[in-house]
Amino acid sequence: MAKFNAAKITSKMSKLAGNRYFVAIRDGMAVIIPVAIVGSFFTIISQFPIDSWKKFITPYLPALQVPVTFSIGMMALYSCYAMAAALAEHYQLDRNSSATVATMAFFILAVSPGTLTAKAAKLSGMLAGTVLPSTNFGAQGLFTAMLVSMISVEIIRWFKEKNLVIKMPDGVPPAVSNSFVSLVPASVIIVLAWVIKEVLHFDLNAGLLALLSPLSNFGKDNFISSIIPPFFNSLFWLFGIHGAITSTPIYPYWYKNLDANMAAIAHGVSAANAPRFMTEQFFQWFVYIGGSGTILGLCILLAFLSKSSFGKTLGKAVIIPSIFNINEPIIFGLPIVLNPYFAIPFIVTPMVNGALTYFAMVLHFVSRPIALVPWTLPGPIGAYMATGFDWRAAILSIINIIISVVIYYPFFKVWDKKQLEKEMRDKENNTVTTESNKNSNVETVSLNENGRALVEHTSVREYVKKSMDSVFNTLSKFKKLEKMNV
Numbered sequence: 001m002a003k004f005n006a007a008k009i010t011s012k013m014s015k016l017a018g019n020r021y022f023v024a025i026r027d028g029m030a031v032i033i034p035v036a037i038v039g040s041f042f043t044i045i046s047q048f049p050i051d052s053w054k055k056f057i058t059p060y061l062p063a064l065q066v067p068v069t070f071s072i073g074m075m076a077l078y079s080c081y082a083m084a085a086a087l088a089e090h091y092q093l094d095r096n097s098s099a100t101v102a103t104m105a106f107f108i109l110a111v112s113p114g115t116l117t118a119k120a121a122k123l124s125g126m127l128a129g130t131v132l133p134s135t136n137f138g139a140q141g142l143f144t145a146m147l148v149s150m151i152s153v154e155i156i157r158w159f160k161e162k163n164l165v166i167k168m169p170d171g172v173p174p175a176v177s178n179s180f181v182s183l184v185p186a187s188v189i190i191v192l193a194w195v196i197k198e199v200l201h202f203d204l205n206a207g208l209l210a211l212l213s214p215l216s217n218f219g220k221d222n223f224i225s226s227i228i229p230p231f232f233n234s235l236f237w238l239f240g241i242h243g244a245i246t247s248t249p250i251y252p253y254w255y256k257n258l259d260a261n262m263a264a265i266a267h268g269v270s271a272a273n274a275p276r277f278m279t280e281q282f283f284q285w286f287v288y289i290g291g292s293g294t295i296l297g298l299c300i301l302l303a304f305l306s307k308s309s310f311g312k313t314l315g316k317a318v319i320i321p322s323i324f325n326i327n328e329p330i331i332f333g334l335p336i337v338l339n340p341y342f343a344i345p346f347i348v349t350p351m352v353n354g355a356l357t358y359f360a361m362v363l364h365f366v367s368r369p370i371a372l373v374p375w376t377l378p379g380p381i382g383a384y385m386a387t388g389f390d391w392r393a394a395i396l397s398i399i400n401i402i403i404s405v406v407i408y409y410p411f412f413k414v415w416d417k418k419q420l421e422k423e424m425r426d427k428e429n430n431t432v433t434t435e436s437n438k439n440s441n442v443e444t445v446s447l448n449e450n451g452r453a454l455v456e457h458t459s460v461r462e463y464v465k466k467s468m469d470s471v472f473n474t475l476s477k478f479k480k481l482e483k484m485n486v
Contacts, residue, residue: 024149026248027082027083028084029079029251031082032078033372035071036072037372038067039068040373041371042067043064043266043370043371044371045057046064061267065262072139072255072372073137073259075139076110076136076142076144079145079146079149080102080145080148084149084150084153085099087149087150087153093153096178097178097179101185101186101189104193105189105192109148110141110145113132115130115131139256140252142251143205144204147204148193155188156185156189160181160185165183168180212249215253219253220278223358226278227355229246230288230353231347231351233288234350235347237346239338247280254278254280257278257279260276261276261279262370265388270367271388271390272364272388274370275368276368281372282369283354285379286393286400287353289325291325291326291330292331293345293347294349294353295330295336296323297401297406298342299315300315300319301405301408303316303318307416307417308423311416311419314333317329323378325375357400365392366387366390366392366393366396367390370386380394380397
């Protein structure tokens with residue numbers, strides 16, 4: 001039977017997590033968080049649980065949708081630029097020119113311009129001319145943004161390494177020089193994108209969605225979607241790898257669901273009747289409370305029920321960060337990584353909470369997530385805001401925290417007992433060592449050249465040796481005096 005090699009598995013998972021493409025995609029996706037949160041607040045405004053306010057705000061819903069459209073609705077566009085810039089920085093290429101070329105390639109491949117006739121423009125109240133359908137600017141186009149940004153930067157890197165670029169004299173400003181370096185590869189990228197779209201008539205965005213359609217199962221409102229992502233998230237964390245990497249391929253589907261909910265809200269649908277619930281916010285506020293593994297439950301146990309000194313000290317140190325969903329201190333401080341005591345609850349707890357939340361939303365016990373809110377909010381508050389101020393969501397978040405405490409408790413008790421026994425043994429060993437040192441040490445007092453007393457601590461063996469040497473030295477002096485007849 002093959003032996004379990006944790007080091008080998010950790011090494012392979014670390015390489016995966018550190019892959020330059022995964023890192024660039026992760027960092028690029030992070031760029032959209034501020035604009036998405038700000039845009040979401042315009043959706044939240046319409047959901048204040050006051051009837052008079054809802055009546056007042058209803059006529060303004062189309063206007064409130066504008067910031068949402070240009071935040072969540074444009075996420076693929078922003079992400080394409082940011083992901084290309086992140087990968088270009090990894091290769092020490094010019095960020096701006098690389099990202100701009102990648103974004104243009106994305107436009108060509110993902111967007112099909114149309115023409116708005118004068119008659120249609122009059123009916124819609126818009127100006128006649130060329131229009132750009134925005135469907136693929138949002139979550140629908142995220143996969144294309146990922147692929148195009150990575151390939152574009154790789155082509156630029158290849159041309160630069162082969163020295164197939166236009167180099168300007170030293171006196172030319174860096175911004176201009178970098179633009180000319182990208183000129184030849186940019187031409188190749190843009191022509192290639194044009195050939196794919198207009199000559200071959202291949203819809204890259206539709207092709208990617210079809211190819212990756214199996215992943216869409218984890219973006220649907222089904223039971224599997226509520227337990228499988230938390231399982232892999234926790235599994236990666238147990239080997240010291242950031243679990244968020246496992247969700248990267250699913251983000252486009254989660255954001256698409258959130259976009260659908262926001263669109264429904266803009267048309268007067270309540271959060272309770274929003275069409276989808278399998279979004280990132282589903283996991284953020286009801287599953288990963290305190291961080292991956294619903295780790296807040298363990299932090300509470302450490303802070304308030306631990307009998308070991310290490311547990312108490314660690315609990316006080318990690319509970320505040322965990323309340324605000326920062327889990328690295330407990331993950332690496334306890335640690336959770338490769339810890340046999342907590343591996344089971346760390347995997348099971350978020351899966352249980354995911355299942356409970358799934359049934360709560362399927363049965364409409366709580367409203368669906370309709371907005372992005374800052375991830376550093378305490379769980380119940382974040383759940384309350386993300387569901388359009390549904391107090392039941394806050395209660396469900398609290399229930400999930402309690403469940404996490406219950407699941408972690410027996411494993412925590414075993415760990416704490418072992419830790420306490422270890423501390424007692426260490427204390428006894430230290431006591432014995434201290435007593436032994438006390439019994440084997442003596443103080444010696446001597447005078448220095450200035451006549452001041454010096455107190456020295458020395459072992460019995462050293463003291464006896466020095467004393468015997470002094471005796472022998474004294475005897476030898478007496479013998480010398482006898483020979484001199486003094």
